[in-house]
Amino acid sequence: NAGVTQTPKFRILKIGQSMTLQCTQDMNHNYMYWYRQDPGMGLKLIYYSVGAGITDKGEVPNGYNVSRSTTEDFPLRLELAAPSQTSVYFCASSYGGQGEKDGYTFGSGTRLTVV
Amino acid sequence: GNSVTQMEGPVTLSEEAFLTINCTYTATGYPSLFWYVQYPGEGLQLLLKATKADDKGSNKGFEATYRKETTSFHLEKGSVQVSDSAVYFCALNSGRRALTFGSGTRLQVQP
Numbered sequence: 001n002a003g004v005t006q007t008p009k010f011r012i013l014k015i016g017q018s019m020t021l022q023c024t025q026d027m028n029h030n031y032m033y034w035y036r037q038d039p040g041m042g043l044k045l046i047y048y049s050v051g052a053g054i055t056d057k058g059e060v061p062n063g064y065n066v067s068r069s070t071t072e073d074f075p076l077r078l079e080l081a082a083p084s085q086t087s088v089y090f091c092a093s094s095y096g097g098q099g100e101k102d103g104y105t106f107g108s109g110t111r112l113t114v115v
Numbered sequence: 116g117n118s119v120t121q122m123e124g125p126v127t128l129s130e131e132a133f134l135t136i137n138c139t140y141t142a143t144g145y146p147s148l149f150w151y152v153q154y155p156g157e158g159l160q161l162l163l164k165a166t167k168a169d170d171k172g173s174n175k176g177f178e179a180t181y182r183k184e185t186t187s188f189h190l191e192k193g194s195v196q197v198s199d200s201a202v203y204f205c206a207l208n209s210g211r212r213a214l215t216f217g218s219g220t221r222l223q224v225q226p
Binding site for chain 1: 119149156158160204212213214216218
């Protein structure tokens with residue numbers, strides 16, 4: 001099984017550019033999440049989804065948008081990139097919302113630099 | 116709100132040394148507690164978990180006991196190996212929408 005696949009692995013953006021971070025899972029998980037990981041700050045939740053067609057904001061949603069048209073895919077969109085969005089982005093999925101049964105499955109991350 | 120506090124890193128140990136990484140939490144209700152590990156260049160992986168007070172989670176020689184009275188979930192291993200070098204994250208969920216993670220503790224094990 002591929003698990004959670006994120007693309008691209010690395011990207012450099014100029015201020016004001018836009019891009020989409022792709023995330024796909026093949027485990028038929030209902031719940032999907034986007035986190036960002038800043039140095040020394042741990043992971044912060046950006047957006048999450050409890051199923052196709054349903055998304056909701058996390059702790060730090062400003063500057064991002066998401067969609068969930070299928071169970072498998074949960075892309076994260078940056079419309080106007082800013083230096084504050086320089087971070088490592090992780091997509092994760094789980095069968096249930098609390099991650100109690102099997103925990104989360106994480107992708108390998110996308111390292112984004114905005115210059 | 117929920118929060119997780121971990122000890123600052125990096126933690127540097129010699130091979131076969133005893134490891135403790137401290138984790139304390141603040142949460143409403145009765146959270147489930149987790150330790151995740153992140154190896155270089157990879158995503159986080161679930162290491163162990165505990166869902167109620169006094170439970171002990173264990174995996175790959177690592178252990179952590181859910182202590183409600185001290186709101187702690189410290190990670191321990193009796194004899195670390197170079198291959199244990201990674202970043203370790205404590206996390207909790209108390210019935211809310213997603214896991215809350217600590218800031219992570221980097222472990223460096225020297226041969």
